[in-house]
Amino acid sequence: MTTPARPVPVVIVDDHAMFRSGVRAELASAGAGVVEVLAEAADVDQAVRAVAEHRPDVVLLDVHLPGGGGVEVMRRSALTAPDTRYLALSVSDAAEDVIGTIRGGARGYVTKTITGPELVSAIRRVADGDAVFSPRLAGFVLDAFAGSIEVAAVDEDLDRLTEREREVMRLIARGYAYKEVAKELFISIKTVETHMSSVLRKLQLSSRHELTRWASDRRLL
Template sequence: MTGEERPRLRVMVVDDHPMWRDGVARDLEEEGFDVVATADGVGAARRRAAAVAPDVVLMDMQLPDGSGAEATAGVLEMSPSSRVLVLSASDERDDVLQAVKAGASGYLVKSASRTELVAAVRATADGQAVFTPGLAGLILGEYRRISAEPGPADDRPTLTARETEVLRYVAKGLSAKQIARKLSLSHRTVENHVQATLRKLQLGNRVELTRYAIEHGLDE
């Protein structure tokens, strides 16, 4: 393998409709992903995530033994390094918010094209938050509402001016490469700032970092 090549992303597909599940798995395999498991419910998703630790889990919201939110929480409990991208027929507000609160990194509706799905899986694996157009605004609005509510005194760690600047761009959805171009920095320097900020704030990934930034008004 050359330095330019990347290992195949390992994906698990969770959906209770066999034809849809198999079709998505086949499309992903044809696009160069490694579909390491499929599951048709909450229990199966938990067990298989524990066994194979996929990079990305595509998650339906309607499952026979529970909700996609329950399955998301269960998958992340069994495989904390995995990222969950919901792929659902529902675009209802409650479904979207429940999925995100359970730990999902993004939410696509099933009308998304194959090209959109492939791009979303890759972006999710890279730690980006991916939402069907229209749903991102819903999530932003909810976090702004939460952040406006009274809470405990602000005792968050102090970030440097550069870390805060990078965090503002993260909140706006820019990738590390895009931020590097904006700030005339190297990609590695931006990544170092992101990792330092994650450590200071005791957050686990970029999705949590984006939520933090939105909650604290850094996306303005």
């Protein structure tokens, strides 16, 4: 008689408590007997401690976290939990986030539109050593390794921007009006204008038209 596979030990890392609770509930429902959630963490320091303590097979890792982001979690956990694998679970589908996270050591990247059963399958596959991506995101990785996206140039340019400036940049480049950006990010129109001026100055661009072309060339839209 075949022995059933043991549940995959998992740590959930995300700075939104309601989202962590939702993921835990989905995994309990869709992944009963397949996935076991050992702990949750809301920022980089908590995540590093949880990974070191529990040494899970898989960490469900948000890309943008207080304290340095998902890549920092992987970097700091490399020695304490060398066998742990990371599956990015993020709202972002931007090329720089996907490529940067994979370069940082993640085995997969899926967006938060994924269903419970799909997430359970992705966790199991990552635990087994596979690389897992949402279909559209796989193209970013293939393009990056094929050389059609200049990853170094993208990283160098984006490193000049703060996380909030990146959010404003992406929305403006997608055609959002300042009022719409303010509503989306829960900030004032004046703050949007300030961030936009800073983005154009740092990237040495002169208009939102140039910004849209710059972002499109780098697959950031």
